[in-house]
């Protein structure tokens with residue numbers, strides 16, 4: 001089955017196994033206690049866990065899919081990794097699904113894999129480990145079509161650490177139970193570490209009943225999927241294609257929507273600008289276009305204006 005499955009199914013299955021291994025590396029670095037923090041910019045830390053998890057993911061995927069373009073947050077990494085970090089397995093459970101017809105003939109050169117080895121680094125360094133996710137997004141031409149969101153610090157009922165959520169457009173999602181957000185309320189999930197005055201103005205435009213401030217793009221989309229929030233609002237540049245590719249694919253495979261704050265989808269081909277200049281607006285079970293309209297046009301025009 002594995003050898004004959006269409007390449008998108010094998011990329012998804014390999015990404016599921018690899019994200020789990022990367023999650024183990026992220027837990028190990030924290031356990032050892034020396035995070036090796038480097039500041040890449042203002043409010044933009046990188047740790048040994050980001051570097052090591054990226055090496056594991058890119059080395060494993062590049063070995064299995066040598067002609068697929070892979071772009072990782074932490075730049076060019078040394079892909080000479082120990083065997084323990086080289087993940088060879090394909091997730092067998094995922095491979096039981098049949099490939100949606102629209103992706104059957106996609107060729108390796110049509111893909112870009114966007115890797116965020118550790119989303120929520122600021123929160124990881126501050127001990128809010130439940131906000132941390134590993135994100136592997138699969139784009140076909142311009143569109144985010146497949147995604148893996150792995151939570152290394154999620155404790156399963158049987159005590160096992162880690163949970164892996166996946167989504168593939170045309171197939172659906174797996175690894176969690178979707179819950180609708182409560183009726184009669186409007187809960188926004190947003191940044192806890194990258195706010196500014198313009199972003200606050202956008203938040204104020206919604207008559208929200210509650211605003212949750214949590215880290216990471218992956219974790220905020222999980223909050224939508226699990227009915228903890230109705231919308232994810234980030235009205236500032238700062239997050240990048242590797243932050244949104246996997247969350248967008250999973251959310252949209254579940255029927256939601258992730259766009260910039262003007263309601264337009266980002267493109268995920270290999271040549272795009274990495275920064276999501278016009279912020280992020282994501283929702284599930286809402287009239288997405290109506291949410292866009294709530295943000296004053298002058299605020300939308302000012303976000304990301306060069």
Ligand SMILES: Nc1ncnc2c1ncn2[C@@H]1O[C@H](COP(=O)(O)O)[C@@H](O)[C@H]1OP(=O)(O)O
Nearest residue numbers: 044118119120121191194215216217238239243
């Ligand atoms: N100004 C910024 N500089 C660097 N990364 C950012 C910035 N804003 C957002 N991000 C990335 O987007 C994620 C979601 O943002 P936020 O938590 O503020 O809502 C962050 O965890 C971070 O990803 P990462 O942790 O992978 O570097």
Ligand SMILES: [Mg+2]
Nearest residue numbers: 044045073121
């Ligand atoms: Mg980062």
Ligand SMILES: [Mg+2]
Nearest residue numbers: 116119120243
């Ligand atoms: Mg990130």
Ligand SMILES: [Mg+2]
Nearest residue numbers: 073116118119
């Ligand atoms: Mg990251």
